[in-house]
Amino acid sequence: MLIGVYSIYLLMSCLLTVWVAKTLSISGRPFLVQVFHRNESTADAVNQLLIVGFYLMNAGFVGITLREHLSGIDLKTAIELVSCKIGRTITVLGIMHFFNLIALCWIRDHRKAIPQKRC
């Protein structure tokens, strides 16, 4: 039963990570282009690097939280375990995503202030 829990957790985490990474890279590109003053090559490079970081962080988190010290669990416990694990992963992903957005907004506002001061 625990093997089943692990497989479902890994499968769902992989699917979720890929889906969220694709959505973020597509929607985030115009925003990154704006952050880097229409410099599209830098924006694309940063986009790719952010995706790699996102994959690494998520893979690491899933790996760390995979193990359960339980044996002989029933169906109810199995469902609760999978749900709790996936919920924790998604919440951490969401909070990390908001921190990313805040950081990018900060970079954009501070980069924008430089040409204004020079003129």
Next chain:
Amino acid sequence: MTTMIISTYAIYAITGIGVAIWVARKLDIHGVTFAKNGDRYDTETGPAMSHLLVVGFSLVAFGVVSLALGIGSNVQTVQQCIEALSSKLGWVIMIIGMLHFLMLTVFAAMGRKAPAGLAPTTATNVSAAPLGTVAQLVNRLHPNE
């Protein structure tokens, strides 16, 4: 007993995820309007930023729904099923409501005008920012050219 608990979880999951998707869709549709009011985002980045915020909201909302699934006590009768469901769903829907108000605050901040020190971020302005500064300088030094 197992059938009852699994049906309770199924009803909970369907309702919780349904509410989360409904709120996320509403935010996605109406959030873009806020970005248009301010001058921080242009026509391209406004919808993108709004969509990114909605993705974050959806992740946290689905996470909360999924985290709160476990029911401590055993559910054996229909009465216990209804009680457990209403208590769980009540908490989850209230948290989603709070997240929704938090998102409204963020969208309202998006719609504000940029501070005086920051230039508006329209496409032409941003692309011309470094060159525009040099051009203005050249104009000031050599007004006849």
